[in-house]
Amino acid sequence: MKKLIKKFLLAAMAILIIALCGGAGWMGYYADAIRQSRADKEPWPFYTTSSKGEHLIAHAGGEIDGHIYTDAKEAYEQSVKKGMKFIEVDLLETTDGDFVAAHDWELFNTSIGAAERQGAPRSLEEVQAAKIYGKYSTLDERQIAEFLREHPQVIMVTDKSRDVKHIAQAFGEFSDRMIVQVFHLYDYIKALHYGIKYPTLRLKGGRHGIPAYYAKLMEFFNVKSVILGELSFNKNKEFIKQLHDKGVTVILYGNPSYRIVDNPEAIKAHAGVYIDLVDTDKLSKL
Numbered sequence: 001m002k003k004l005i006k007k008f009l010l011a012a013m014a015i016l017i018i019a020l021c022g023g024a025g026w027m028g029y030y031a032d033a034i035r036q037s038r039a040d041k042e043p044w045p046f047y048t049t050s051s052k053g054e055h056l057i058a059h060a061g062g063e064i065d066g067h068i069y070t071d072a073k074e075a076y077e078q079s080v081k082k083g084m085k086f087i088e089v090d091l092l093e094t095t096d097g098d099f100v101a102a103h104d105w106e107l108f109n110t111s112i113g114a115a116e117r118q119g120a121p122r123s124l125e126e127v128q129a130a131k132i133y134g135k136y137s138t139l140d141e142r143q144i145a146e147f148l149r150e151h152p153q154v155i156m157v158t159d160k161s162r163d164v165k166h167i168a169q170a171f172g173e174f175s176d177r178m179i180v181q182v183f184h185l186y187d188y189i190k191a192l193h194y195g196i197k198y199p200t201l202r203l204k205g206g207r208h209g210i211p212a213y214y215a216k217l218m219e220f221f222n223v224k225s226v227i228l229g230e231l232s233f234n235k236n237k238e239f240i241k242q243l244h245d246k247g248v249t250v251i252l253y254g255n256p257s258y259r260i261v262d263n264p265e266a267i268k269a270h271a272g273v274y275i276d277l278v279d280t281d282k283l284s285k286l
Helices: 002-020 024-029 031-039 073-081 105-111 124-129 141-150 164-177 185-193 212-220 230-235 237-245 264-270
Strands: 056-058 086-093 099-101 155-159 178-182 198-203 225-229 249-253 277-280
Touching: 031 185, 056 073, 073 086, 073 141, 099 141, 099 164, 141 164, 155 164, 164 178, 164 185, 178 185, 185 198, 225 230, 225 237, 230 237, 230 249, 237 249
Parallel strands: 056 086, 056 277, 086 155, 155 178, 178 198, 198 225, 225 249, 249 277
Antiparallel strands: 086 099
8 A cells, every 4th residue: 555655646746747847748748758767777887886986077177277167178188188087068058059168157257357247148259269367278069079079088077058959969979978967857858858868967955955755756757867066965965875876876066165076085985885976176086
């Protein structure tokens, strides 16, 4: 009887989120992706059991000359030379609809000497003509794709953009080498629909942790990977351990003031037990 009640509650919650995300038509439109997600029983190739100890992601391309969050071509190239396999690429859309690599518009404008523009987006032409901190090169979506072709060992981890359709169109040829951060369960399924093989669901624990209903929905849709910040991780450590034990790939991010993401010993203590990949600003090896 308890099992029947549990299945009923799961189905009811799934119907609720489907209704919130666009009604019954949503389930029909993405039915194949939902079936694909629920049927996939194997852990990701990036899960600890087969990751060969490669746990680090170069956050925003990695640190270069003391600068972080540059998303500059030179930062990406330097991370490759250091042996980094995973590189995070922040994708922003220009005013004319192209992707460029940039952490946020306010930081980008400041780094090119135009702080007065604050968070105002730029055109593709403006980005291409700019130099980050007077010397580093920007990257548009075609140049990002070329970088991936030149470095077939690199796996791109995306952030910022919620436009999974655009990501799939721009980088579809790299589907085996692309982890795409999504910000809602709806977008997780939508990403699968557009051919993205490895979406990772952003979790926010909040003051009271991950809600039980949301955990059940994740189970219903068979979410294979989550990404969360260090603060949320600390508030939901037991839940994250349970996810990891079930074969869910867990990615951790933070900032230089936190205790794990740039601390080799802390990463070693958590890797393979709670987490699989760590978004780091300064590390290139453990």
